[in-house]
Amino acid sequence: MPTFGYLISERPELRLRFLNPAHARLYANVRVNEVAVVPLTQPAVRPNAALEPGALALVGLTSELNQHGAAALEQLLRYLKRCRASGLVLQALGHVPHVPPAIRTLAEQLQLPLLITTADTQWQGVNEHLQQQRALMAERQVEQLDGLLSSLPSQLANPHAADRIVSWLATALDADVVVHSDGRGLLASAPETSSNLARAAVLSTPSPDGVQHRIVQIHGTEDETVLAIGSHRPFDETAGRLIQHAAKVLGLCEQARRDHHAAVLAPRAVSQAATQLLLTGQVVTGQVIAGTISRELMDTDEVIVRIIDTGAQEREPTLELCERALHGKALVSPCPGKDRQIIVITPTARDEVVEPDLRRIVGSREWLLMGESTPYALEASGAGYTEAAEAVRHAARAPERIAVGAEPKFAPLLPRREAQAWAKSLLAPLLGKPEHETLLHTLPTGLSFKGTEAAKGLQIHRNTLRNRLDRAASLLGLDFDRLNDRVLVLLALNILALPAPEDDVADVQAPALADLMAGPEVKEWAQHRLRALQADHRDLLETVRVWLQRDLSVKETARALGLSASTVRARTARASQLLGVDATTEFVSVHDTDVVSIADIYIASYLLTGTPELKDAPAPS
Incomplete structure (x- = not known):
């Protein structure tokens, strides 16, 4: 210009x-x-x-x-x-x-x-001269864009390609530019501020007086995607040519993006399948499937499980970044039940190259959080996931937004041989029976998470999940509509996920649950786990105790305490924040809450206050 x-x-x-x-x-x-x-x-x-x-x-x-x-x-x-x-x-x-x-x-x-x-x-005649100079400069910029296009074919699928073209167009026109999709929202913006003049055109919000808008459809996209420009000056013929040229290039970017997605879809599905198999204890099958990505990828005794929380709108670009950085080094999978989380399972021998990449990714994006487990045996990957899921809840307060490990777990504190005997006794109707293998693999996810999330994670219909849980409960003589019985089974599964004791437990008689939890260390654990509630002046511990006793029913808890439902929700929400758990209190059913994050709290409350009572399963007939 x-x-x-x-x-x-x-x-x-x-x-x-x-x-x-x-x-x-x-x-x-x-x-x-x-x-x-x-x-x-x-x-x-x-x-x-x-x-x-x-x-x-x-x-x-x-x-x-x-x-x-x-x-x-x-x-x-x-x-x-x-x-x-x-x-x-x-x-x-x-x-x-x-x-x-x-x-x-x-x-x-x-x-x-x-x-x-x-x-x-x-x-x-000076204005005619200025117009000629602007046209010449615009033509030179078009030539520059052609040069950019000729150097980009192998990189058009890069998520930053659209950002580069939008930034170029904003500079060339001295205007504000956005690319917006009906299905995917805002894809690129220059400048990246809420005051961007072009946003008003696509979001149908008021714009300042005198602002001119131009909207051009980007062809070749699977949804309605447009290029929008906002400027304080009218668009002349030269500006119109530049806008059309940029729209064509952006269309090529979209085509490259779709081709890239098609290319990565198969390996992503494989990685997701292998991840789910490992987390549900199907180790051999998971290793075989992981081997199709990279030979010997999961040929390991120990793994570290990490969960990256990306925010609902950021998972896909972060997931693609992790897939590119960690291909062949770790399993990277979107969490089926949590649309803002990514699961990364890394063999401990390869963690020295994986950890720096993940820390760099999290450090460069201030909205990301990461929870990391301590090393777990491969067959205990599910327990590693649980630890990482708890750690990520504390990551916002952790240095570099990365939390390692979690609150001390209850199951490892129990005497190993006796605990294994108790757990095997509780789950005996399902253990070692091929016809019930599907039910057994359904329990960790099905009992831990909200029904919809659990069904997504297991890739089954919610009605199928409910039928499996009802069948398992019938065989075990339990009622999974009761929080008590869910906690019992989750505890038994956690015990069996731990490394087996060296001595055979076949000759060990299964103790009563109360005897199993009689050690002084478990009482110390309970006091440590609930210390944040005991220090709060609103007696949050009492509210949580009654809420657990009433199977997470806000309505019943409010009636028992003489409080309003809104007060109960506020207190349980505050308690959840202090304890680092995910407790939904808008509903009244255990099926609408992440029970995996509440089971330890239930046990700790019982050990510390005696309520809610944790009743052992009836002895098998």
């Missing part, structure tokens, strides 16, 4: 110079879109004849400024500032005009440069 520096150096016949020589350095690169002749006697406020932003006003002075002329010039300066003019030229034929200090000071305050010229007819 033509600038002050260009007019001064390339058009010497205009005899144009800054009134203040120091302004040559400050304003040399200010763009000039047109030259507008403005008589000094013309009223300064002209609603129907506003100057185009970037216009250079030219005022002819036939004599020295008197008091009336100085006042008119002051009014004109303020008007030019409102119009976002680029500057003011004072034209005085045959002499250099005297500009009062007050006018100079006002121009400085308004950041509006003053220039002087002694040329007359030489200014004729």
Whole structure:
């Protein structure tokens, strides 16, 4: 675009110079879109004849400024500032005009440069020249974009390709630009601020007066995707060509993105399948499937499980970034039940190369959180996931937004041989029976998470999940509508996920649950786990105790405590925050809450207060 520096150096016949020589350095690169002749006697406020932003006003002075002329010039300066003019030229034929200090000071305050010229007819045709220069520059920019396009084919699928093109177009037009999709929301923006003028066009929100909008459909997309531009100046023919050119390139980016998704869809499905198999204890099958991604990927004894919380709108780009960085080094999978989480399972031998990549990814995106487990045996990957899921809840308060490990778990504190005997006794109707293998694999996820999330994670219909849980409960002699019975089974599963004791437990008689939990270390664990509630002045522990006793029913808890339902919700929400658990209190059913995050709290409350009572399963007949 033509600038002050260009007019001064390339058009010497205009005899144009800054009134203040120091302004040559400050304003040399200010763009000039047109030259507008403005008589000094013309009223300064002209609603129907506003100057185009970037216009250079030219005022002819036939004599020295008197008091009336100085006042008119002051009014004109303020008007030019409102119009976002680029500057003011004072034209005085045959002499250099005297500009009062007050006018100079006002121009400085308004950041509006003053220039002087002694040329007359030489200014004729200058606007045609400016338009030609803008067209030539636009054509050069098109050539540059063609050059960019020729260098991008292998990179068009890069999620930043659209950002680069949008940034280029915003600079070329001196405008605000966005790319928006009906299904995927805002895809690219320049500038990346809420004040972007183009956002109003796609979001149907009010825009400032005088803003011009242009919306162009991007072809070749699977949904309605548009390129929108917002500017304070009208779009000329050159701008229109640039916009159409950019839209075509963005269409190619979308096509490349779809091709890329097709290319990564198969390995992602494999990684997700292997991850789910490992987390549900099907180790051998999971290893075989993981081997199709990279030979010996999961040929390991120990793994570290990580969960990255991305926010609902950010998972896909972060997931693609993790897939590219960690391919062949770790299993990377979107969490089926949590649409804002990514699961990463890493063999401990490869963690020295995986961990730096993940820390770099999390560190470069301030909205990401990561929870990390300690090393777990491969067959105990599910327990590692549980630990990582708890750790990620604390990550917002952790250094670098990465939390390692979790609150001490209850199951490892129990005497191993006796605990294994108790767990095997409880789950005996399902253990070692091939016909019940599907039910057994359904229990960890089915009992831990909300019904909808659990069904997604297991890739089954919610009714199928419910039927499996009802069948398992019938075989075990339990009622999974009761929180007590869910906690029992989750505890048994946690025990069996731990490394088996060296001694055979076949000769160990299963103890009663109360005897199993009689050790002093479990009481210390309970006090430690609930310490945050005990320190709160609102007696949150009592509210949580009754809430657990009433099978998470807000309505029943409110009735028992003589409180309003809203007060119970507020207290349980605060308790959940203090304890680092995910407890939904809008509903009244255990099927609507992440029980996996509440089971430890249930056991700790029982150990510390005696309620809610944790009843052992009935002895098998």
